[in-house]
Amino acid sequence: MKKILLLLTVLAITTDAALAQFSNKIQSMRPYDQTGINVFETGKADSTPYDGLQLKLGAGFTQQFQSLKHENPTATLNGYGQSNYLYPISPGFMTAQANLFIDAQLYDGMRLNVTTYLSSRHHNETWVKGGFLQIDKLPFKGEIWDKLMSITTIKAGHYEVNYGDMHFRRSDGGHTLQNPFMEGLILDAFATEIGGDVLVQKNGFFGMIGLTGGAIKGNVDSVKSTTANPDAKKAPSIIFKAGFDRQMTAQLRVRVSGSWYNNSNAGNNTLTLYGGDRTGSNYQNAMEKYYTTVTPTPVTSAGTAIAFSGRVNPGFSQQVNSFMLNAFLKYSGFEFFGTYESAKGRGPSESTDRSFDQYAIEGVYRFGPKECVYVGARYNAASGRLAGTTFTDDVKINRFAAAAGWFITKNILMKAEYVEQKYEDFPTADYRSGGKFNGIVIEAAVSF
Numbered sequence: 126m127k128k129i130l131l132l133l134t135v136l137a138i139t140t141d142a143a144l145a146q147f148s149n150k151i152q153s154m155r156p157y158d159q160t161g162i163n164v165f166e167t168g169k170a171d172s173t174p175y176d177g178l179q180l181k182l183g184a185g186f187t188q189q190f191q192s193l194k195h196e197n198p199t200a201t202l203n204g205y206g207q208s209n210y211l212y213p214i215s216p217g218f219m220t221a222q223a224n225l226f227i228d229a230q231l232y233d234g235m236r237l238n239v240t241t242y243l244s245s246r247h248h249n250e251t252w253v254k255g256g257f258l259q260i261d262k263l264p265f266k267g268e269i270w271d272k273l274m275s276i277t278t279i280k281a282g283h284y285e286v287n288y289g290d291m292h293f294r295r296s297d298g299g300h301t302l303q304n305p306f307m308e309g310l311i312l313d314a315f316a317t318e319i320g321g322d323v324l325v326q327k328n329g330f331f332g333m334i335g336l337t338g339g340a341i342k343g344n345v346d347s348v349k350s351t352t353a354n355p356d357a358k359k360a361p362s363i364i365f366k367a368g369f370d371r372q373m374t375a376q377l378r379v380r381v382s383g384s385w386y387n388n389s390n391a392g393n394n395t396l397t398l399y400g401g402d403r404t405g406s407n408y409q410n411a412m413e414k415y416y417t418t419v420t421p422t423p424v425t426s427a428g429t430a431i432a433f434s435g436r437v438n439p440g441f442s443q444q445v446n447s448f449m450l451n452a453f454l455k456y457s458g459f460e461f462f463g464t465y466e467s468a469k470g471r472g473p474s475e476s477t478d479r480s481f482d483q484y485a486i487e488g489v490y491r492f493g494p495k496e497c498v499y500v501g502a503r504y505n506a507a508s509g510r511l512a513g514t515t516f517t518d519d520v521k522i523n524r525f526a527a528a529a530g531w532f533i534t535k536n537i538l539m540k541a542e543y544v545e546q547k548y549e550d551f552p553t554a555d556y557r558s559g560g561k562f563n564g565i566v567i568e569a570a571v572s573f
Contacts, residue, residue, distance in 0.1 A: 173231035183226035185300030192216040193564035199331035209556035218299040222299035234262020246405030247432035257282030280322035298404035302572040316401030329371035335364035341397040360390040380453040405432030439481040440512025441470025481509025
């Protein structure tokens with residue numbers, strides 16, 4: 126894959142004069158640098174002129190230093206034979222992460238994006254995240270088409286589904302510059318799926334409908350029934366989103382949105398809404414088990430196998446029905462962002478639904494020339510029933526994070542965070558029962 130990627134890059138560069146110009150003349154594009162902060166869906170007011178086929182190469186790089194400690198009350202320091210012994214961690218650097226962005230202006234109002242994970246925690250090798258075609262104008266002549274596309278955006282491909290607003294603010298592999306904190310939320314609603322959506326925007330109001338295959342990877346495999354799911358079949362994921370986003374005054378912007386994601390039957394494949402990230406979290410090995418087998422010498426787990434530290438996957442891999450409500454307010458340098466999410470679903474071996482809920486509130490204050498410095502705090506709590514257990518009570522996880530950052534330029538960010546996360550009401554046999562982790566994480570991020 127790396128050789129193919131290198132070959133394509135060299136080919137693109139050597140044929141530049143004949144085929145395209147390297148430039149920033151890409152229409153309706155969400156910037157990767159500081160100017161992309163608080164940009165959600167791309168709007169319809171883009172004034173970038175079409176000047177033939179254009180090509181833009183971009184990247185996101187992140188280097189991190191972590192100093193966290195974790196504990197649970199029932200494990201002993203030498204408890205290698207215990208199922209709840211935690212992975213020993215110490216201060217150190219995490220393997221650098223990197224993304225490659227390729228954007229192309231194919232025609233007036235039509236752009237293409239391909240994003241590749243060059244290095245990440247979950248997949249150290251190169252993986253293509255996905256790609257999509259975005260259409261803001263149609264190549265048809267006629268007033269009706271002009272009026273229709275003046276408020277409409279069409280997207281199709283294998284892309285990051287537009288469920289909720291939080292996916293615009295989370296870290297994504299090497300692209301961490303637009304996240305004021307280190308991580309996303311405890312329940313990480315993020316997925317790349319194959320499909321398309323239609324977004325309509327006018328006078329600050331917007332609405333979207335999307336349809337995808339409901340899986341992170343396309344397949345034509347037959348569907349097999351199980352005891353818990355005798356009527357297994359492939360059902361599409363349906364996504365609705367609606368909201369309001371307007372600059373009320375020169376200093377005040379208000380945005381509210383509601384999103385709904387539903388898949389009634391994944392056909393015993395794997396729904397990816399809460400497990401679709403292929404990069405991993407930015408809290409490395411925090412609250413993870415140390416070994417895979419009980420021996421006098423502990424057998425460590427590969428880092429790629431415990432890549433989602435600090436998150437909780439509710440395990441709705443067979444059926445899911447989720448709703449997210451977001452509120453965003455920016456007044457001068459102060460930002461408020463809130464999330465409420467409620468999800469219900471089940472796994473392939475379950476016959477009844479479980480539920481998980483979460484909420485998060487965060488405040489960020491940006492100041493200095495071009496708001497180049499910020500401080501912020503976030504509180505996030507989640508609760509629900511775990512998958513694969515007879516434990517019927519809800520477990521609870523809560524996280525507090527305080528962060529500060531400095532944009533040295535619009536492409537370079539230094540940030541630091543103090544985080545504390547606690548696990549409550551877990552069954553006593555669970556290695557997370559009564560557990561917690563806390564400490565400091567520092568990141569250097571570059572995106573362009």
